Amino acid sequence: MLLHVLNRSPATSEVYRQALAAMGPDDRLLLIEDGVQGAVGTLVARFAGxxxxxxxxxxxxxxxxxxxxxxxxxxxxxxxxxxxxxxEAQRTVSWF
Structure with a gap:
């Protein structure tokens, strides 16, 4: 399992798409800094699944x-x- 860490808001950056494309079925995604905007409102739908x-x-x-x-x-x-x-993760990948 890899831990992907995203610090950019999905409202202002497309880097979240790269993170999602790189994720495996057991990987986890942690939203930090401005990335936490993806945890609210309609933006959370971008992380469906x-x-x-x-x-x-x-x-x-x-x-x-x-x-x-x-x-x-x-x-x-x-x-x-x-x-x-x-x-818990084998590796951590940061997305900026």
């Missing part, structure tokens, strides 16, 4: 005022959860 494998950094959601808007299908993780995801 990743239920249970789509994560968002809690601190980044809070910092942007998006925590109350986070879709229920997105798994929210704090810093400790981020560390756990990296420990």
């Amino acid at each position: 990743l239920e249970g494998r789509l994560y968002a950094q809690e601190e980044d959601l809070v910092a942007r005022g998006l925590a109350p808007l986070c879709a229920p299908s997105v798994v929210r993780v704090d810093v400790e959860g981020f560390v756990l995801l990296t420990e």
Whole structure:
């Protein structure tokens, strides 16, 4: 399993498409920084099919005022959860 980390908003960048294309069936995607915008509203639909494998950094959601808007299908993780995801992964791939 690979952990893909995306820090760009799918509203302003197309890099999320590259990340999705590179993902295997067991890989996970973690949204951080501006990437957490993908966890709210209609943007979360861009990650359809990743239920249970789509994560968002809690601190980044809070910092942007998006925590109350986070879709229920997105798994929210704090810093400790981020560390756990990296420990479970064979490799981590960052998408900027």
